[in-house]
Amino acid sequence: MKLTQGCFSFLPDLTDDQITKQVQYCLANGWAVNIEFTDDPHPRNTYWEMWGLPMFDLQDAAGVMMELAECRRVYGDRYIRISGFDSSHGWESVRISFLVNRPPQEAEFDLVRQEVGGRAIRYTTVRRQIAHAST
């Protein structure tokens, strides 16, 4: 199952050239670009681990791509995403976030239905345990 999180995730995976262009777009807007990775891509897991510090004051996407290559070398078996943080007044928030790396074996989730007090229903997203998962 293809994980769909962030921008572009319903499209085919971005090529490196396309990632470069997206990053360049972020930099042109003056956003700080950040690389994050995780082995727990649960939709409720907002806080992924940071690959180094967010990159401020960059002019060219090549710098980000250099870090991304390094991150992929170390954590190629995890999900990696790139986010662009807009610090300008009124935004002060992440403006874009997209996946740039998927593990060979994607994580899968089940929606578990649970009946609670009365006939209310609760739904929980549960990671499916895959026997030959890489992690």
Next chain:
Amino acid sequence: MLDVPHATTTADSEAHFDLRKEAEAAGITNTLQQLEQELIGLRPVKNRVRQIASLLLIERIRQRAGLASAPPTLHMSFTGNPGTGKTTVALRMAKILHGLGFVRRGQVISVTRDDLVGQYIGHTAPKTKEILKKAMGGVLFIDEAYYLHRPDNERDYGQEAIEILLQVMENQREDLVVILAGYGERMTSFFASNPGFRSRIAHHIDFPDYAEDELLVIAELMLRERGYRFSAAAREAFEKYIELRRTQPFFSNARSIRNAVDRIRLRQADRLVSDLDRMLDVADLETIDPADVLASRVFSGGADVRSAKP
């Protein structure tokens, strides 16, 4: 990545190239002219810069014509005494490279050892990489590069910075251009102990010292920029000043001249203010008198004499 995405597809349609138009489109005619006008002397440097610009221009046209072209190695080293214009030329060089599309953004990041080398284990690599990332798409100007290498301390972190630099200089040649600058002799010994650097740098440019008449022209140019001019007698006095100053210690070419000009302005202002009852006209305000020049301690034996008696 160069600015010519469709190198092969346009090859057939374009068989003739208007060199003048190409050069103007890239903005190098202007930049070179500016270089010629604003920088006095430096003949060998200008020649070399022009050669590099020509090579880059031809390389760009060759690409469009579909001829074989290897992206040229553009890393440079500028050697020369203090105040010979290394930084100024580096800034111009970035403009030329940007105009020709050999660097994408054209910013110049000017750093010294402190910006690259960390203070403790594990501090250097992130620091160096951070600077490299900022310089991507532009020019990284490393001033006094020989400080990176400390031969007396083999555990010095400078070596780590050098290794990262070399790696990026080799692998990401099209992403950034590194310019090393420093004083001649020390750079020579720096290259001797880091042969990797020497071989990765294509252009070694030596900046000669300025001649006395060139220094005078520089001084006049600086004064003009600030809206002053020498009186005839002051000009003569300044010629004398240059002659004396050059023989004294800590002479650093154009930088010494700039400092001298600033001090002369100070003395001129002081001279004008000392007589409060006087009516000033524009000529008074912009003219440097010989007295302003001659009051310099250079004429009384130089900085050393003054500092000897506190």
